[in-house]
Amino acid sequence: MIEILSQTALATVQDLGRHGALGFGVGTSGAMDEMALSAGNLLLGNNEADAAIEIQVFPFTLRFRQACAFAVTGADCAATLDERPVLPWWSCQAAAGQTLRLGVPVAAAWKASRAYLCVAGGIDVPAVLGSRSTQLRGAFGGHQGRALQQGDVLAVGVPGEGLRMTGFGLQPPALVDRMQQDGVPAVRVMPAAEYGCYTEASLAAFWGEPWKITPQSDRYGYRLAGPALSPIAPLELRSHGIVPGVIQVPPGGQPIVQMRDAQPSGGYPKIGTVIAADLWRLGQAPIGSLIRFMRCDWDEALAANARNRAYLDEALRLIGLHRLQSGRG
């Protein structure tokens, strides 16, 4: 069991998302940084899709009521276990009664804003409609369908066969596979249905200018600030399916990127879609920071998916080798 000690939380239980319920009006939810969640699970011998705690407000403290192997991935938040430093992206062992504290994310070589507490066996909340992710709008999934609060106690699943030891780590993909343009963090975007409906100046600004992530940004969507994007003629659309990553442009001209808690449908014009392979980068971009959009086509987007997969496959291979080697020693 894990007990939440922090007063303010906004932390939620997330896995890789709820798929197949769009037709019930249920969006996918899931970890804002899927790479961090998957990698943290691999470090612990879990299934990649097991549930973890996504933390976005710091400091965050919790107590292990039982001995538990864990890893903190995502942001480097100067974590401590009973005052002793915990390495980021590292598998660790906690004894029963120890307190884990995650501090404010440090300006590491990779700058991130969300941390994942993964535990061996995963966070054991009931799966609802096929997922343990918290569905905030529908108030189901995760822990009682809501953000975690002080005093909440979460069960931990049974560790898998893969867990034999702790004390090793992974290089975050943000270090291995950095993406920038003109010194500004960048994500790749494919044009969407209404791309051609915007003025040439707007399209030039869309690709050419940095966009600021405003404080009105959360798990539902990132509201960006920059030059106003203007359609050539007013656009009226019928409600249609959308996915996380879709960049909508409301009448004001300031784009909104749909994130993991996005509605499964919408009606605003879509200028582009942040590719699935890069959504974790945006999910980690801090409020107030700048982001750039880089144009990409279908083949490049598929290659980006494959590259993410290759990172996780390589991580799994190296973790397996490490366990074998240590077993012999």
Next chain:
Amino acid sequence: MTPTVSLLGTTALLFEAPGETSLATQQRIWSLARETQSWPEVAEAVPGMNNLMLAFSQPPKECDGLTARLLAAWQAAEPLALAGRLVELPVTYGGEAGPHIADVIAHTALDLDEIIARHTAPDYPVYAIGSHPGYCYLGGMDPQIATPRRKTPVLRLPGGAVSIGGPQTGVSASAGPSGWNTIGSTTMRFFDPAQSPPCLLRPGDTIRFRAAKVIR
């Protein structure tokens, strides 16, 4: 006029039928959804308002073949007249239950009784489920009571709010932000994740609003 097909990154593809929004077109969308749901690259076929999103199980290597198959399937799609249930929703109109009804009165120049009469007259077909868990996109509203969406969205419209946004009407299934004009409220529960299926209604069902109470 031809349908349009566009991509939502590598996650999904969006098919949009041409022409004015109609139930006949929606019945072909339902037909297309049923057909495409079984395709290997499709994880979920999700009807919208005269459009269809195909969420990929695995994005295909290239999209041309899929797009061609989809357009051919649309040409072949016969209207699927889903024989659904008729559900009557008792509504409290006006007052605290419908805080924006004055805006609808002002915009339409119709009085309260006339608006309620026109809102309760039709049977509204459920075109699609979307927006939030259990929410129904409805067709069939009288264009005379159409009212533009609000300039500033309401941050927390309560669940059960009956509202008008442009040419559409709907009932929110849970509390959340909305730019629509609330004219009444109902206590019906539209979504329960413990049930199978979790939604009270599905495409092809019909909603009828009944004025249970009017607050003047």
